[in-house]
Amino acid sequence: MTNEICKKPSIAIVDPNTLAVLGLTHLLQSVMPVIEIDAYASFAELEANHPERYFHYFADMRIVLAHMAFFQTMRHKTIVLANSAVDDASALGSFHTICTNQPEKQLLRSILMLEQHAHANGRNLPPVAHVHNDNASLLSSREIEVMSLVVKGYINKEIADQLNLSLPTIVSHRKNLMSKLGLRSVSALTIYAVMHGYVDVNDIRTLSL
The missing domain is CATH 1.10.10.10 (Winged helix-like DNA-binding domain superfamily/Winged helix DNA-binding domain)
Structure with missing residues (x-):
């Protein structure tokens, strides 16, 4: 197995809200423990750290709108973090969106649904070296x-x-x-x-x- 295959898939969270990032990191690691998560407070920080290497971007809606040229090319990798289900729906219609302003149980359900349907219960994630239970x-x-x-x-x-x-x-x-x-x-x-x-x-x- 090559070193590339052995690497864990990485996800970037791009959001200036530190508390929101901590909560989302906890939920994502619960749902997908095989991933590594990096957090950035701004697009500039993401851009300075080889953004092409990430399997997904969980990005604040304002950051996506401000840097639409980048995220449009990466929309299959991008999950927009919106404050409500209707925020800028017309501009973000082509993106997967998760409403962060909801109870933790519902947010967990949204993340589980995303993983289940987009990743086929993890089968669409990159191969990684890990110990099965x-x-x-x-x-x-x-x-x-x-x-x-x-x-x-x-x-x-x-x-x-x-x-x-x-x-x-x-x-x-x-x-x-x-x-x-x-x-x-x-x-x-x-x-x-x-x-x-x-x-x-x-x-x-x-x-x-």
């Missing part, structure tokens, strides 16, 4: 069923009724699958299930954080 192969078919229903937003009693199992059995399955996957929260389980193609993000009733 072999524990996933140890999940039983029943544990996968339980995981799917948990991620979709069903509570234990509803899952027990759907699978015709006792409540203690469901609780036991939940503990076992979380232990096997090394996860500690429903949000982490949700990200895992969507990223690995077990659940479609559109089938999730609520996102837990």
